[in-house]
Amino acid sequence: MKKCRRCSKPATLHITEIHDSTVQKIHLCENCASEYLETSAPPDEDEMEALLEEAGLGELEDEQDELTCPNCGITYREFRKQGRLGCPHDYVVFKERLVPLLENIHESTHHAGKFPKRAPDASHKQYELIKMRNDLRIAVEKEDYEAAAQLRDDIRQLEERQSE
């Protein structure tokens, strides 16, 4: 029996959505189905959920959903919900979860196209800046202005060093 896409109870309703000429099958339990029919979620979210389910990632335990990127602070749960990653480093942090997803979407997990002309490995040196910006955002939220000012200086210095 198929499991409900949203809560993994046994699915009792099988909805076929037709948009133009694309057909999408959605399996839901009774509760989730009535909720779904009342407020149809935005298509992006749905698509991502469907992709996650197809990739066998629809039923993983909640605790794994709390995996958090140390740089941008996004959790895997948030990514699942919105279908968008928070920063480039998430591809490293969520690698284990993303590889099956990429296989499912692209039937591949290796880049075969263009490389940036400049040092292609330069990019992860920059991820430090994302972490500093995230810390700055948190410092401002906490109204810790001393820390925020320090972080602003550090960011500017690092940016200057990298552009030299």
Next chain:
Amino acid sequence: MQTGCEWLRGTGPDAEIVVSSRIRLARNLAQFPFISRADEPTRNDLEKLLYEKLQDLPAGPRLSYFDVRNLSDLDRQFLMERQLISKELADGEGARGVAVDQGQSVSVMINEEDHLRMQVVRSGFSLDECWKDIDQLDDAIEEDVTYAFSEDLGYLTACPTNVGTGIRVSVMLHLPALHMTKEIQKVLGALQKISLAVRGLYGEGSSASGQFFQVSNQITLGQSEQQIIDKLHEVVPNIISYERRVREALLKDNRAKLHDQISRATGILQKAQTISSEETMDLLSSVRLGVSLGMLDDLDLLSVNELFIHTQPSHLQKIRGESLDSGERNAARAAYLRLRLAEA
């Protein structure tokens, strides 16, 4: 902005069926979070930095910048109807904008779903030219910034569906004969099996109005840009020749009926006093077919292509120089069509 949209010219290879070819690349800067995670100051920094880079490109076209955050709704819709910005950018929040070249064939969106979404559009079936231009533009931008990139996964994008090449190669096809004979269902089914997507005139979520279909790649990882382009080079000519065969069959077996349909469509567009956008698209589609088949001598593809765009809501309001509600727009649309088609 009123004129000079190069991809509407109706020239280029197979332009009677392929309206336009388009390639877009998604890119992000390594030192910033993706847009959905970027707070207001970060978005401002991003816009400023990218705006400056685009003004100062070492090579490539001169670009004019539109600050989409501070544009009116009407102007945003206008850019969208021209396909220079996406709905996501038009409806977005915070600092964002688009840089456009004079011929409106190059546009670079800043702070859309990714930091950069650049596209090149050309009239007719011209994917190689699109790739050449956008590859150069991408290199020119990259001279001065560090893109988020990993050797394993390629260009890193906010959504995993774009990771790798970050490329979307698409071709806008006008397929009235396949639509009329319902053969289009076979084409759509076959395309899906080989992982190509089909969308309507205005991209994601839009319906295939006016019998326009946008065919594009879905896979962005594991294949090179050239392989992805080659796949469309392989598939699209088959769709073109299928459409041509069905057109010929219609001409042979149903010429009178086809001629009647095209003449009626022209007649309504020349005489109507009020007309919706949807009906206009449908009838213009028949007129476009008539022009392609040589049944309407006084019109050319450029004029018909332009009418599709100029009868869109914000274009009409720009042409009239005033804001119009839906009923007023239908009357203005009919008046504009009467004027433009008076001679035809």
